[in-house]
Amino acid sequence: xxxxxxxxxxxxxxxxxxxxxxxxxxxxxxxxxxxxxxxxxxxxxxxxxxxxxxxxxxxxxxxxxxxxxxxxxxxxxxxxxxxxxxxxxxxxxxxxxxxxxxxxxxxxxxxxxxxxxxxxxxxxxxxxxxxxxxxxxxxxxxxxxxxxxxxxxxxxxxxxxxxxxxxxxxxxxxxxxxxxxxxxxxxxxxxxxxxxxxxxxxxxxxxxxxxxx
Numbered sequence: 001x002x003x004x005x006x007x008x009x010x011x012x013x014x015x016x017x018x019x020x021x022x023x024x025x026x027x028x029x030x031x032x033x034x035x036x037x038x039x040x041x042x043x044x045x046x047x048x049x050x051x052x053x054x055x056x057x058x059x060x061x062x063x064x065x066x067x068x069x070x071x072x073x074x075x076x077x078x079x080x081x082x083x084x085x086x087x088x089x090x091x092x093x094x095x096x097x098x099x100x101x102x103x104x105x106x107x108x109x110x111x112x113x114x115x116x117x118x119x120x121x122x123x124x125x126x127x128x129x130x131x132x133x134x135x136x137x138x139x140x141x142x143x144x145x146x147x148x149x150x151x152x153x154x155x156x157x158x159x160x161x162x163x164x165x166x167x168x169x170x171x172x173x174x175x176x177x178x179x180x181x182x183x184x185x186x187x188x189x190x191x192x193x194x195x196x197x198x199x200x201x202x203x204x205x206x207x208x209x210x211x212x213x
Contacts, residue, residue, distance in 0.1 A: 036196055088115050
């Protein structure tokens with residue numbers, strides 16, 4: 001082929017430009033994104049997750065939870081996430097800067113978990129009962145989610161039942177394993193309640209035109 005080298009050079013150039021646009025572009029735009037410092041509260045957001053929650057994130061990823069749950073609240077006009085009470089604002093890139101393995105998810109077989117910790121905190125004020133609710137959820141599952149009973153173990157039951165026990169069978173009780181405990185800590189830590197400037201609601205152009213009429 002007479003123009004073979006030129007042809008392959010063109011293919012290489014097209015692939016290089018595509019790679020630059022898909023990988024280098026977002027990195028240049030968002031790679032240096034830093035936490036937002038709030039002078040009024042004298043601290044930066046988002047805050048880093050505590051160590052136990054960070055370990056729980058690894059369990060979450062290992063179990064493939066992102067296959068059925070997302071962690072991204074879409075902005076108005078792109079879904080009814082906020083109407084479902086999954087979050088009070090849209091998710092933004094800054095929410096994920098401390099995460100080396102972002103669990104955005106693939107499908108929504110189950111509810112979005114972006115603000116799971118905030119939702120359960122609003123429903124249950126007692127932190128012990130919140131934790132117990134998560135254990136029961138994991139141990140028994142739901143109609144749409146399988147039970148993760150393998151995350152629990154049997155221990156001899158004492159006269160005083162363990163506060164973390166999810167079931168009791170004769171002289172044995174079912175308690176969460178270390179993996180279940182860190183996973184629960186991770187789920188309870190999921191909160192994106194700080195309102196960044198870039199997370200303000202976006203007014204669609206059509207709505208702007210209607211306001212001026």
